Amino acid sequence: MYLAHLSLTDFRTYTQVELPLEPGVTVLIGPNGQGKTNLVEAVAFLSTLSSHRVSADGPLLRFGTERALIRARLVHGGQNTSLELEINASRANRARINRANPVRARDILGICRTVLFAPEDLALVKGDPGNRRRFLDELLVTLIPRSAAIRSDYERVLKQRNALLKSAKSQHYSRAGVSEGQQATLDVWDQHMAVAGAQLLAARLELLERLKPHLAMAYRQLTDGSKELKANYRSTLEGQLSDDGETDLGSPDADVQLAGLGVPELTRRYVQAFADSRRRELERGLSLVGPHRDEVELMLGSAPARGYASHGETWSAALALRLASYYVLLEDAQMEGNAPILILDDVFAELDTDRRTKLASIVSGAEQVLVTAAVAADIPRELRGVQIRVLPGGIVSDGE
Incomplete structure (x- = not known):
């Protein structure tokens, strides 16, 4: 699966923006504060109906407006699906699938599958248990x-x-x-x-059992393999x-x-x-x-990752959680072309050279990868695909 077109109206800083996309790697480049993250946040919102940056929908609406629109055209194995999500300030959000009558927003869950990597992911390891519960629940909703x-x-x-x-x-x-x-x-x-x-x-326990082997493998891929990352559910x-x-x-x-x-x-x-x-x-x-007070405990070797992992190990554990969720979704894909969209939001600026290279080599073969970066130098060679410059309120592609 890949996103062929994204249209935003009154979403975050955008009055209106149109973003055509292709399979493979697309890199959104621009100085911080220009709206790169706003674009990929909108894509991820279609997947989980939640933002990785804020807990409420209000900040997603352009200041002074009462609603925002996210429109997307997705391609699944050669078939087009159009989605429209209306985010409202004073009433329930609504959605349309293939321009049909409005439905509940949650009726579009599972159509656009994404896995998003972001600097905020450090909280999955260092933060309170609510972050890890939310990670598990959002993956659960995407999957089922x-x-x-x-x-x-x-x-x-x-x-x-x-x-x-x-x-x-x-x-x-x-x-x-x-x-x-x-x-x-x-x-x-x-x-x-x-x-x-x-x-x-x-549902959480069943999902965690599916996640565990992928988590261990992903951590090995990102490190020298001297330690093992495990996840235990503590109820x-x-x-x-x-x-x-x-x-x-x-x-x-x-x-x-x-x-x-x-x-x-x-x-x-x-x-x-x-x-x-x-x-x-x-x-x-x-x-x-x-379940609202349960914990997903991450163990790095024989010690809890929270409080004992180094900064580099914390990043590797956070990346491994996201990669493991990607592998679970790939495993679940029932038809060719239904792989999730990978989104890497300003991640490479936070990683050392070794982790940049390893992560890039792992994700470069995905059907669609959306990457944001402040400068092109932060992007590993394996992920230097189509580049789009993000300017205040708009975008400029390579050819313009």
Whole structure:
């Protein structure tokens, strides 16, 4: 698969821009702040409906406007698919597929598959667990679009349950002081959250098992192979609540123990875990057990990558996570020409020569690679394809 044309209206700094593209490598070159990242951010947004730079949609709209449009023409094995995504300031986002009637934005998930590398990826290794959970969930949604509904259901139930617990805390409830009616209401939300949490946990565990061998291989490709990179899922379902109300996560091999369990058994375990933690959750006014507090622990050799990896090792681990996701998506491709688009956003300026060369040699054979750089000298020889200069508010191709 490749992107043949991108059109943006009132997206970020662009009033209007048209970007024709071809298979192979395209390099977007221009000084920082000119809009290179805005272009590739729009492509990636079509894939996950989220930005790697901001957590809300508001900043994606050009200042002073109420909506932005992303239009794209994709080529899958010789067949054209047009996508249009409308990002709105005051109502739900909408989409069109092949100019048909508007649909929900999430209905386009899975059509445009991308893997984006960016300097922000260091947070996948150095940052808090939320970054690694988000990485896993976004890959899950790209791979299995219906997972977006599972994730949305869990977040909705979590929000409702937290509101109930917070209300109980504000009224100084204790386990003994909660009425039968309040207990019954909590029991209902416990069941809802257990079902949604079990579905999300099962999907994450299955995906991580698929990711693990590719992660180890990708790290070896990027380094001298003297250390191995592993990922372990540490679930609050296997943990214990400490006296201060925090959850001690399960052991590093807890994912192996949980991976063989089905959704019904995981649901049962969540219901029990919620019952066991109810007193502390009422005292704290929030949910202490669930996928929203789980961790994907990266181990480099025998030590956690977070806090122990050098700067170079951290970059290699972050790149390996993205490469592993690319390999999983390639493995999943059911027809020729359905490979994901690779996006390397200002990555090479951050890497030493050795890592630049290794990463470039790995990705250069992809069907389509979009690269951004401030200067051409940052681009390895293997990735010096078609060059497009990005200017304030517009672009100029090589031939113009």
